[in-house]
Amino acid sequence: MEDKIYTTDELVEAGIYTTDFDFMDKPGEYIGTLLYKGSSYRGLLRLFFLLEDGRKILTPVFKWQKFLGFFHIPAGTKLHLTYVNGRDNMVYLKKIAQME
Numbered sequence: 001m002e003d004k005i006y007t008t009d010e011l012v013e014a015g016i017y018t019t020d021f022d023f024m025d026k027p028g029e030y031i032g033t034l035l036y037k038g039s040s041y042r043g044l045l046r047l048f049f050l051l052e053d054g055r056k057i058l059t060p061v062f063k064w065q066k067f068l069g070f071f072h073i074p075a076g077t078k079l080h081l082t083y084v085n086g087r088d089n090m091v092y093l094k095k096i097a098q099m100e
Contacts, residue, residue, distance in 0.1 A: 025091060027084050034047060035050055044062050045070055
């Protein structure tokens with residue numbers, strides 16, 4: 001698993017299709033493995049996780065969150081993920097902790 005931040009075109013060129021990833025829809029704590037990181041034209045980082053229960057989750061993190069440090073977390077890292085409800089009734093990644 002390569003540790004890089006992919007553009008949308010690079011994901012397609014690498015044969016990485018993300019159509020089977022969904023946004024998190026329920027707040028809570030989850031264990032997941034970071035599969036890929038992707039850039040966005042909107043100035044956010046798109047993160048692709050495989051959760052322990054088998055779900056594939058796409059999560060945006062924003063500049064105002066300091067990208068939660070994901071520029072320094074390699075693909076393949078297992079993480080404890082905490083999702084919360086936001087003001088707009090969307091669910092956001094609030095904090096992370098690396099699993100040992």
